[in-house]
Amino acid sequence: MGVGKTTIGLHLAKKMYRDFIDVDQEIEKQQNMSVPQIFKTLGEKKFRQIEKDYIVDLCENSRLKIVSLGGGAFMQEEIRNVCLSNSIVFFLDITWDSWKDRIHLIMDNRPVLQEKSMEDIEKLFYSRQNAYSLNHSKVSTDDLNPEEVADYIVQTLKLEYKIDEPNY
Numbered sequence: 001m002g003v004g005k006t007t008i009g010l011h012l013a014k015k016m017y018r019d020f021i022d023v024d025q026e027i028e029k030q031q032n033m034s035v036p037q038i039f040k041t042l043g044e045k046k047f048r049q050i051e052k053d054y055i056v057d058l059c060e061n062s063r064l065k066i067v068s069l070g071g072g073a074f075m076q077e078e079i080r081n082v083c084l085s086n087s088i089v090f091f092l093d094i095t096w097d098s099w100k101d102r103i104h105l106i107m108d109n110r111p112v113l114q115e116k117s118m119e120d121i122e123k124l125f126y127s128r129q130n131a132y133s134l135n136h137s138k139v140s141t142d143d144l145n146p147e148e149v150a151d152y153i154v155q156t157l158k159l160e161y162k163i164d165e166p167n168y
Helices: 005-016 023-031 035-041 044-061 077-086 096-109 118-127 146-160
Strands: 019-022 065-068 090-093 137-140
Touching: 005 019, 005 065, 005 146, 019 023, 023 035, 023 044, 023 065, 035 044, 035 096, 044 065, 044 077, 090 146, 096 118, 137 146
Parallel strands: 019 065, 090 137
Antiparallel strands: none
């Protein structure tokens, strides 16, 4: 949450000539309301079900797309398993100190942060690290801008996974 998944994903999709999907944005379109409105109107449990159904379908039935999951999605075991089995999962890692400096940019749009103390937010940040540690590749983003992170991912895909731009 707040690491720059959407921005980095858009850069990466452009470099890889792939479609980009931001899961939260797609759910907002599908439900015709923002994620905070979904949380308020339908509740977090219903949002997580919608999120799970969408991601499982996407992973099982779509190929060659760059996908950004919401920060809490990977906490669901079924989502983790389907992503790890059907995709190449990159963990965009950010330190607590760097993330804390960005919190003012994301606070209003993240319902899981509402009405929480900084101590509670820090606990949430660290509680997600175990789930995020299950990935195919990790990128430390603290000292990189979004373009540099995307370049790093492209190079990793080319070297480790032998994935290149599509042949036309």
